[in-house]
Amino acid sequence: MTNPPSKLTTSWGAPVGDNQNSITAGSRGPTLIQDVHLLDKLAHFNRERVPERVVHAKGAGAHGYFEVTRDVSPYTKAAFLSEVGKRTPLFVRFSTVAGENGSADTVRDPRGFAVKFYTEEGNYDLVGNNTPVFFIRDAIKFPDFIHTQKRHPQTHLKNPTAVWDFWSLSPESLHQVTILMSDRGIPATFRHMHGFGSHTFKWVNAEGKGVWVKYHFKTEQGVKNLTSDVAAQLAGENPDYHTEDLFNSIEEGDFPAWTLYVQVMPLEDAETYRFDPFDVTKVWSQKDYPLMEVGRMVLDRNPSNYFTEVEQATFSPGTLVPGIEVSPDKMLQGRLFAYADAHRYRVGANHQALPINRPLSEVNHYQRDGQMRFDSNGGGSVYYEPNSLGGPKESPADRPSPHPVSGTADSTAYDRDDHYTQAGDLYRLMSEEERSRLVSTIVTAMKPVPREDILARQIGHFYKADPEYGRRVAEGLGLPVPQEE
Template identity: 75%
Template sequence: MTENKNKKILRTAQGAPVSDNQNSVTAGSRGPVLMQDFHLTEKLAHFNRERIPERVVHAKGAGAHGYFEVTNDVTKWTKAKFLSNVGKRTPMFARFSTVAGEKGAADAERDPRGFALKFYTEDGNYDLVGNNTPVFFIRDAIKFPDFIHTQKRHPATNCKDPNAIWDFWSLSPESLHQVTILFSDRGTPKTNRHMNGYGSHTFKWTNADGESVWVKYHFKTEQGIENYTNEEAVKLAGVDPDHATRDLYESIEKGDYPAWKVYVQIMPLEDADRYEFDPFDVTKVWRQSDYPLIPIGRMVLDSNPKNYFAEVEQSAFSPANIVPGIDFSPDKMLQGRLFAYGDAHRYRVGGNGDLLKINRPITESNANYQRDGVMRCDDNGGDSVHYEPNSLGGPKESPEHTPAPFVVSGTVESVAYDKDDHYTQPGDLYRLLSEREKSRLISNIVGAMKPVKKEIQLRQIEHFRKADPEYGARVAEGLGVPATAAK
């Protein structure tokens, strides 16, 4: 039979044409199936391997491509090339996610939202991996596995465990600030487009003269902040568990591109030792009255992924991915994430995951001596020199890109931050809420704490009371706990 040259031929992974994709090769019409049907075994074997391990946290997510545009001159603070000129645009990819739920979790669940950004700069990829909240539940990475265990499923019942959640929080008073945000209206944002984003951690910027400052990032939604009430979120979780995923995709498809104005707070290095809160403690914010928001740019998402798995599921973000002009701070939580995120992706997508198109930098990605490994998907460096130092013209280090030093001191020991005021900022936040917002906050907390053991309730009420007496009293009243017992 003459082959139609215009016909698109179905082929095996090795390129052989497939003659029949509807029927297995069998011994007669009844069978059995023959082992020689290599197309059948190839399809089944690949199907068994189509899923990679889901992220331990941030498993459910949606993403989009876009750009970051510089709108204000920041060169007096940083030499980062992608921030060097007003009007400069850098391509980027953003992923939004819930934190605690599995991949099939509902978008409307009460949970912080991941706000992960990858900037494809001329100096390599810069990843800013934050949340839609400026703070977090804990401030030391050594507590992170335990915290996440409380958010997952009970080892015996395989159900969510309110006792574990509130037991941990009640024994970790640093969590109160984030708990207050989580159970406010901000815990159930309407969509990924209608929420702010934050770098959360403190980072260091350094300019061309080697002068450094501490910096925090803020992304303010241009769509306006919109949230669901608890009742609306619970209903939507059952009716349309993918509502935010769909909303992001459809808004971009119809040309309604989500955008955020980008700001930073700048702190002189010397202020870190005299500020009333430790500026590296991720459970605290810098007061904007002390360090005002400074506009620097605009983020726009204008293109949907062509394939969810290739671009969203396989995307790998790590705060360790920085560029010259941007560096880390002593933030203990950040320091732990510098290892944990990259290691998680090495487990999920493999040691060569950086070579995947979504994760590959626009700079030369093979300018190093990392070779071999599972799923090496380029020429593996060809016949180029594979060690360093060498005299054969291989890539060499560039001392001019050495990060600016800063002084550290202290005794080597396991120790907490010096400043332990866990109540002022949550109290300030509570008092900023309107009466209707306070009522919803109390209702949300009471509803979540009702299944919890009495002794845990009492411990947690005391934290609310220390933040603001009214805060504690209203939670106690809602739980039916006598005021004397609460104290």
Template identity: 75%
Template sequence: MSNNNNYLTTASGTPVGDNQNSITAGHRGPTLIQDVNLLEKLAHFNRERIPERVVHAKGAGAHGHFEVTNDLSKYTKAAFLSEVGKSTPMFIRMSTVAGELGSADTVRDPRGFAVKFYTEEGNYDLVGNNTPVFFIRDAIKFPDFIHTQKRHPQTHRKDVNAVWDFWSLSPESLHQITILHSDRGIPATLRHMHGYGSHTYKWTNAQGESVFVKYHFRTEQGVKNLDVDLAAKLAGENTDYHLEDLFNAIEDGNFPAWTLKVQIMPEEDVNTYRFDTFDVTKVWSQKDYPLIEVGRMVLDRNPENYFAEVEQAAFTPGNFVPGIEASPDKMLQGRLFAYADAHRYRVGTNHQELPINRSKAEVHNYQRDGQMRFDGNGGKSVNYEPNSFDGPRETPENKMNPFEVKGFADSVAYDSEDHFTQPGDLFRLMDEGERARLIQNFADHMRDVERDEIKLRQIALFYKVDPELGSGVAANLGLAVPESAK
């Protein structure tokens, strides 16, 4: 064998003598099945791709760190937030939502904003978007909503009829689609957009006192967006424009950063606030609950291997640490199951053992076996609990902080049906040019909807948001605002 230690082997470690020519029966004979190197290479190649994510399929990732700049330990006992100056390694994945792996970066679409903090108490995942709200507020509608964003079952093309049919029948989407069709709908780069936890979460301190919070990552690069025509041009010329920009910025030492701030709501305000605290289609006014600085996130290292670190990265809002808990937000409650379940299907039941997903804290549990179990699988240790063999035990001090639940088990909607005030306030905050572009973007997106009844139903909703918005979209489409909306 060569003295060179960098010799080629099969997956089992056997040296490969010829990697240029397959074994054949004679000089021109057929290939032999005994060429196990050939068979291994072809079989592995056929399996090199895992199923792409149903949503957020295409994304960019980067490593970095999060440093605490403000002591908020009176609100949460989370160890990684416990003292000013404390630094925690993290990984982020930012993505488009509706497109497939090969789709263009510069399309009008929300951007996923998923952060994994590798804390000493286990991984904490904050899985949000670049918008503070979402299209729907109950997870039972999520599969239907995403179907409208994907491809038609017959034509296999994007279906504008499905998109606007669903939105016009789901007025809770108005706030999000107003943001999406505004100038903010196409970020200039991933570095020039804010990120949000979107949902309401609960923080609990060491004394067992709780508050509710919303997360805001404010870009330090400034918010910049793309003109519609330039975005379309870039989509045709460089489908990976955002991936390229983020990678090159970090590679050049131009490390992007975000300041993390939170809004904090006392528990006693939950039942009296003018909007439902847990409705993810609504925001809390910053006049009511001002932003409080928490820390600073800096991205300073690119992945060495995209597949290992970005494609196999698995985030779930169910990855909590002591001091941070879920709220009764119905959309969040569904995501607690759906995200981890998607990873078990897509990557495997032991996806959390992969280096990019593995906790920096030691893991002690009784979960064993499953495909691709590549650690010691617990060795000879006991695999059940309770036991008499000094196995891992629960720590009562880390139990969820209780909250009151009352009422009848039933399928019920949120109390508030006011889907118009907040998007209306947002519309009226825009200057004249922003409002005109929003109206144009809505009209351009709706223009190819085949049925006027869908257009008119949506126009009626826009009119309730603000008469200028409804009338402007209607005029642009050559339609009249329905009398029933006035």
């Protein structure tokens, strides 16, 4: 007979009543800052590894530009999207997620896809991945998820048991797991993969009318992927394969490009759409909300120094411009805090003043001092607000649009829990050859797990997505096929 587990506590020893759902105003938020357990987890998590990034440590970057190809002013007042033909300089950082700074480029892992637009209204960061969904949908689970992707605290080895234990207890991960284990799990290069904003964002036009949007960067080079065998060979022979490929292609004048599309959803549709549009583990059907072209991104210049540009580049989904706002997506709400906080600890309180992060537009604020303050620090100008000495003032026209919220402050889950339909649809869209490779990859990844209960629980999720999916994984592992419910 085993002893009951001890109570989970905060860092100050208080028992935690809910470690699955952050405290929000109603089921769609926004997340409340009174959730001190969430803030404690995220803030501590951001400081766990120094000095490399906690996640997305291994990456490569390049400069380029974005050119508008369609008039989207009916949807957003963002100045850099205001007219066809307009070009905006940008910087992009591609990365793996879980590995350390010296890890191989060709591991099976999502790829970060972060874009910094240097607009005339300040910087705009679009911080996404090469997948349209993510493993979890509430930021309170993010530190735990990433812990499973890192090394065991005793052996210092990767831990498949932790990975599959967490996934099997978090069925919302199934859609992303299916993508990760499919042919799309290892891109051939950074140039041959799509990019996604993943989250839902809000566009607001000059009249104050809003729509929900999702971003899709479609590679113009075509999608190409690596098999597991080739990826493993490259990891041993050239662990910097993707970094080298991106640099060489630009150096040789073969400039990679992506076409940016958005899906547009009327605000009122969010109340009735069959999937919660703010759940980052779900996609919107392109039959319901077709892709609309916005512009074209081209990368045409390599960094002159890796550290000062790629390593010190800081991105946050909270780096916004007028006309682009956030949604009640709980994962996005947590990232608004966590990303900027990570940069303040890793690079410094003045990270936005570094050349790679500094806006091209004029910066006027009352922030002073802090480590590594290397400019004039505001000189002798007025250093508080409000003031009657001519200092910069707010511009009411640039206030974000209002968003109604209601509900009881509580640790509230999303009110829809269909984690299987979209994963099953994806499986059924695959060819027989793609399904076979998917199952083989999953079986290989799960075999090192010694706990049969974990394997059975995960097989059950595959089975609920599609019975054939579950049966084939079970057979590959030599385990019983789940009983139909």
